[in-house]
Amino acid sequence: MVLAQCLVEGLTIGPLTTARTNLKEEESHVSKRIAKVVKLELVGGEAKPGPKLASAGIVMPKFCTDFNAKTADRRGETVPVIITAYEDKSFDYVIKTAPVAGLLLKAAGIKKGSSNPKTQIVGHINEQQLREIAEYKLPDLNCTDIDAAMKVVEGSARNMGIVVDR
Numbered sequence: 001m002v003l004a005q006c007l008v009e010g011l012t013i014g015p016l017t018t019a020r021t022n023l024k025e026e027e028s029h030v031s032k033r034i035a036k037v038v039k040l041e042l043v044g045g046e047a048k049p050g051p052k053l054a055s056a057g058i059v060m061p062k063f064c065t066d067f068n069a070k071t072a073d074r075r076g077e078t079v080p081v082i083i084t085a086y087e088d089k090s091f092d093y094v095i096k097t098a099p100v101a102g103l104l105l106k107a108a109g110i111k112k113g114s115s116n117p118k119t120q121i122v123g124h125i126n127e128q129q130l131r132e133i134a135e136y137k138l139p140d141l142n143c144t145d146i147d148a149a150m151k152v153v154e155g156s157a158r159n160m161g162i163v164v165d166r
Contacts, residue, residue: 032086039082041099042067044074056083058091070095078102097140100156103133114161122161130154130164 038056047053047067049060056063063083071079080096101113108123134141134149141149154164 032088032090034084035087036085037082038085039080041078041080042071044071044077044079046075047071056091057085057089058083059089063091063093067093067095074098097137100133100137100153101160103136104153104157104160104162107133108162110162113159117159117161120161121163124163124165125157126165130157 036057040052040056042052045068047064049064053060053063067081071077077098079098081093082096083091083093085091104125105111105113107125107129110123112122114120114122130150130153131146134146134153137153138146138149141152143149143152157164
């Protein structure tokens with residue numbers, strides 16, 4: 001509209017720039033460009049440089065020392081982590097809670113789940129254990145209250161051949 005008015009009135013306009021071009025220039029100075037996002041499951045407190053971390057394209061020794069320091073209290077436990085690698089070789093990572101399957105196996109005192117959960121029951125847990133697992137996993141689940149989290153964890157238990165005793 002402004003361009004049409006200028007043409008009618010005989011005014012000259014300088015080079016046109018769009019807001020999008022200016023935003024891209026501002027963003028490149030402020031934010032880093034993401035090269036890769038990798039989801040891994042590492043052993044808490046025992047991360048070592050290797051092929052898993054090499055695929056992320058980060059400085060492995062720095063990540064390992066940071067990760068091992070933050071997960072020292074969870075040594076031996078499987079710890080999911082999401083690593084965001086940037087083009088300048090820097091990185092950020094988010095540590096998640098342990099997988100539900102491992103927590104259920106530990107609570108039931110068994111080594112593995114059932115190969116056929118509909119007909120073969122391999123273990124039992126009580127409602128208190130179910131509640132503890134649900135409270136631990138609540139931040140990572142897509143629900144907001146403990147009852148919904150308990151239903152999610154109970155469904156996982158059922159699919160593993162573990163029965164919840166009430």
